[in-house]
Amino acid sequence: xxxxxxxxxxxxxxxxxxxxxxxxxxxxxxxxxxxxxxxxxxxxxxxxxxxxxxxxxxxxxxxxxxxxxxxxxxxxxxxxxxxxxxxxxxxxxxxxxxxxxxxxxxxxxxxxxxxxxxxxxxxxxxxxxxxxxxxxxxxxxxxxxxxxxxxxxxxxxxxxxxxxxxxxxxxxxxxxxxxxxxxxxxxxxxxxxxxxxxxxxxxxxxxxxxxxxxxxxxxxxxxxxxxxxxxxxxxxxxxxxxxxxxxxxxxxxxxxxxx
Amino acid sequence: xxxxxxxxxxxxxxxxxxxxxxxxxxxxxxxxxxxxxxxxxxxxxxxxxxxxxxxxxxxxxxxxxxxxxxxxxxxxxxxxxxxxxxxxxxxxxxxxxxxxxxxxxxxxxxxxxxxxxxxxxxxxxxxxxxxxxxxxxxxxxxxxxxxxxxxxxxxxxxxxxxxxxxxxxxxxxxxxxxxxxxxxxxxxxxxxxxxxxxxxxxxxxxxxxxxxxxxxxxxxxxxxxxxxxxxxxxxxxxxxxxxxxxxxxxxxxxxxxxxxxxxxxxxxxxxxxxxxxxxxxxxxxxxxxxxxxxxxxxxxxxxxxxxxxxxxxxxxxxxxxxxxxxxxxxxxxxxxxxxxxxxxxxxxxxxxxxxxxxxxxxxxxxxxxxxxxxxxxxxxxxxxxxxxxxxxxxxxxxx
Ligand code: SF4
Ligand code: SF4
Numbered sequence: 001x002x003x004x005x006x007x008x009x010x011x012x013x014x015x016x017x018x019x020x021x022x023x024x025x026x027x028x029x030x031x032x033x034x035x036x037x038x039x040x041x042x043x044x045x046x047x048x049x050x051x052x053x054x055x056x057x058x059x060x061x062x063x064x065x066x067x068x069x070x071x072x073x074x075x076x077x078x079x080x081x082x083x084x085x086x087x088x089x090x091x092x093x094x095x096x097x098x099x100x101x102x103x104x105x106x107x108x109x110x111x112x113x114x115x116x117x118x119x120x121x122x123x124x125x126x127x128x129x130x131x132x133x134x135x136x137x138x139x140x141x142x143x144x145x146x147x148x149x150x151x152x153x154x155x156x157x158x159x160x161x162x163x164x165x166x167x168x169x170x171x172x173x174x175x176x177x178x179x180x181x182x183x184x185x186x187x188x189x190x191x192x193x194x195x196x197x198x199x200x201x202x203x204x205x206x207x208x209x210x211x212x213x214x215x216x217x218x219x220x221x222x223x224x225x226x227x228x229x230x231x232x233x234x235x236x237x238x239x240x241x242x243x244x245x246x247x248x249x250x251x252x253x254x255x256x257x258x259x
Numbered sequence: 260x261x262x263x264x265x266x267x268x269x270x271x272x273x274x275x276x277x278x279x280x281x282x283x284x285x286x287x288x289x290x291x292x293x294x295x296x297x298x299x300x301x302x303x304x305x306x307x308x309x310x311x312x313x314x315x316x317x318x319x320x321x322x323x324x325x326x327x328x329x330x331x332x333x334x335x336x337x338x339x340x341x342x343x344x345x346x347x348x349x350x351x352x353x354x355x356x357x358x359x360x361x362x363x364x365x366x367x368x369x370x371x372x373x374x375x376x377x378x379x380x381x382x383x384x385x386x387x388x389x390x391x392x393x394x395x396x397x398x399x400x401x402x403x404x405x406x407x408x409x410x411x412x413x414x415x416x417x418x419x420x421x422x423x424x425x426x427x428x429x430x431x432x433x434x435x436x437x438x439x440x441x442x443x444x445x446x447x448x449x450x451x452x453x454x455x456x457x458x459x460x461x462x463x464x465x466x467x468x469x470x471x472x473x474x475x476x477x478x479x480x481x482x483x484x485x486x487x488x489x490x491x492x493x494x495x496x497x498x499x500x501x502x503x504x505x506x507x508x509x510x511x512x513x514x515x516x517x518x519x520x521x522x523x524x525x526x527x528x529x530x531x532x533x534x535x536x537x538x539x540x541x542x543x544x545x546x547x548x549x550x551x552x553x554x555x556x557x558x559x560x561x562x563x564x565x566x567x568x569x570x571x572x573x574x575x576x577x578x579x580x581x582x583x584x585x586x587x588x589x590x591x592x593x594x595x596x597x598x599x600x601x602x603x604x605x606x607x608x609x610x611x612x613x614x615x616x617x618x619x620x621x622x623x624x625x626x627x628x629x630x631x632x633x634x635x636x637x638x639x640x641x642x643x644x645x646x647x648x649x650x651x652x653x654x655x656x657x658x
Binding site: 080095099113164165168172173174184243 | 262264341343344354355358362364597598
């Protein structure tokens, strides 16, 4: 194909795209709106989302371990891209919350906040895994002065390690404290839904490591994905909706004491 | 164990998120503090140039040059001590992301710096010319450069100089206000920190900026005069004292309003925020920031016949108070966990054993606080700040 052919082909393609849109002019407004909405849905379709079924979590911490290994966040460093929180509500109304060592070693003892608790004192208890919410309106991206943190086309928020100046503004502005400074690179660090894996058709390390099916990933607006099914048909909740960040991590079985 | 940034100085209490540390440390308190001094000193110098407050003439040039000296230091805590990648600081000029409240920082700063620098140039032009003609050697050369090749000195050019200074002072005031209001916005717009999130923040920062700047000018003026064994002009001190007192009242009113508003609307976070304000930080806020830093100076300044020593004490108190305000806002704000179920305590490194401990510690703060005075001494060689021998407010500028 020479240059002229290429140009011709390009022109034909552009005309082909423009004409159908213009052809809509002859239809009435409603039809036009419907078709337009469908066209606009196309980019929206590509939106990674996550479901956490807290009812199934046993606090084994395998996800945290897997994440640290996969994403090379030093295992012994007291920060993590994902972590698991333990909530224990006592019969006398006390609430105990902790997440020792981000739960990288799992919860093996009945010792919330270092307190020895008898089983009959407990009203309810549960675990809540957390990770970056890949917010629809990420306040972390909003405040980065150099644009080192950005949202991809398919909705995952990433950090450019070669460009981040290490100001910490994004860390301050994440309502969920999903961000921290990487101990080795000294740049902002966060969960990426294992973007390097999901874009190659694999599952994130934490999803793969969870033996209890707590964590699920998929495309929102893809009717075939499990995530879509759950978000559409079940009662799901997001964390801190009042911040307006519009998280893309949906929780099943969230309690009101969880922040 | 691999040390994580923040771990060194953060003590966690109750439940905080695992990744939660005090990420914005003492330098983030120092940065608005020095920026505030810049804005305040400039406003003071403009009161003479623009509004013709004659009794302020002995300090007008000093305040202007001091403002510039402070301006050079103001970004240092942020750029060289806070950033984990200071070598990339200029990225903000290459790829500014203007949705961020700090992206325009460099721009705002440079524009303001340019205004102050040109005002100094116009104010000192005759001095530069005279010196370039009488001095020999390296100093003569420097003065020649400082004249920028303009040697006209007659009534017409003097008039133009005067007009230029007035004009620059006039556009300087809104830029100074913008500069510091902007700093307030950087904090006020952080929606995750309950104590900061307030539209009043920019105005609060601006008011405290003005009082700290004026206080520092009083303080340095008195010390400087004592040092050079010159006469301290009582009228000048009193005039500055009056400006200071009225602005303290404004600042205090706004700061109280902010707390009252937080408490009255009592949003979800208030339960824990109130524990910071009335608990962990009560001494710092009510005794140091408000009592020592504002109420006491108001009383000292409003008692008639303000003496030099009283003004000195009052301005010292204001300087401590405003510093406490910056500390309480920056550290206090971060002391409550975003989980609303825990606290963090900040323990500033004192004796440095590692570079990190120096950079984030007391000694780098002291260094940064001394630097403006060193700059002032250097500038004083080229742009002498205390030129008046006598307290005579009616004669034309005497050299
Ligand atoms: S959870 Fe935090 S880090 Fe993740 S996208 Fe939202 S604001 Fe950004
Ligand atoms: S720490 Fe890095 S990614 Fe975060 S706001 Fe600063 S420059 Fe951007």
